Amino acid sequence: MLDASWPPVARATFLCGLIGLSTSILNQYYSTSITPSLIRASVLASLLATGLMLVAILWTNLIPKSPGRVIVGGRQGFTYSSNLPSSVISELGWGSQMILTATPAATLLIWWDDHCILRRGQLNQGNFIPGPICQRAREKKTAISLVNLELYPGRDEFDKLLEGIPSVIVQPLGTRGWLIIGGWSIRCFSKSDEIWIKGWGEKIRFCLESLVE
Structure with missing residues (x-):
């Protein structure tokens, strides 16, 4: 999904969201015990990370890549x-x-x-x-x-x-x-x-x- 044509800020935002989501999942997976506070923290962290990824995707839609030159004759x-x-x-x-x-x-x-x-x-x-x-x-x-x-x-x-x-x-x-x-x-x-x-x-x-x- 991550495209090299994305603006640098959009790529950085998407990567931050992806890292945050991955960290939240790994933290819950390797925890020795599942407590209500851990579940709440994981849910909030996942929502925040997903939100960052959505912002990056919407960013590329609002600021689309300019069309390149067409090879014309003459x-x-x-x-x-x-x-x-x-x-x-x-x-x-x-x-x-x-x-x-x-x-x-x-x-x-x-x-x-x-x-x-x-x-x-x-x-x-x-x-x-x-x-x-x-x-x-x-x-x-x-x-x-x-x-x-x-x-x-x-x-x-x-x-x-x-x-x-x-x-x-x-x-x-x-x-x-x-x-x-x-x-x-x-x-x-x-x-x-x-x-x-x-x-x-x-x-x-x-x-x-x-x-x-």
Whole structure:
């Protein structure tokens, strides 16, 4: 039952409980006489030891082990539209680098006015086309977080984003585009990650909308 992946404090608590329970049993077994006081002490010691073991087990359930990275396909790359002004390219380059280093993002893509204007991180060779899930995010005007892509119908929409990607965030950029980010593992994005992604999405939307046609 004791797993090496448990937190050190949980392992120590479980071992203390196990030692206490074993000591109580051995003490009663080797006693020359069984008295009411010995029985009461053994029962209390056993309950305390069992309680410590249960605390350790519950500890591992409340603080589960973080899921490991999934091996995904693709290769490292950075592509962007050369038609953009240098100031916008600088913002996209800086922001995308921060997303990839400060969050569990494996890949990201920006789609604007029916074109992919940036891809960075692990890249597939295929061309991504937004589908129903992206459209729903735009209609709702809010991000859609697919924490475990295998469980969602329509997940094949993101096959061209990156092969084997386990989780995806679709952040709408107004009515003209999306910021799409794939994570290294299931349930890998925290609330602070989502807030950071939303904030940067709003910033690049403002930059792109301010461009003169």
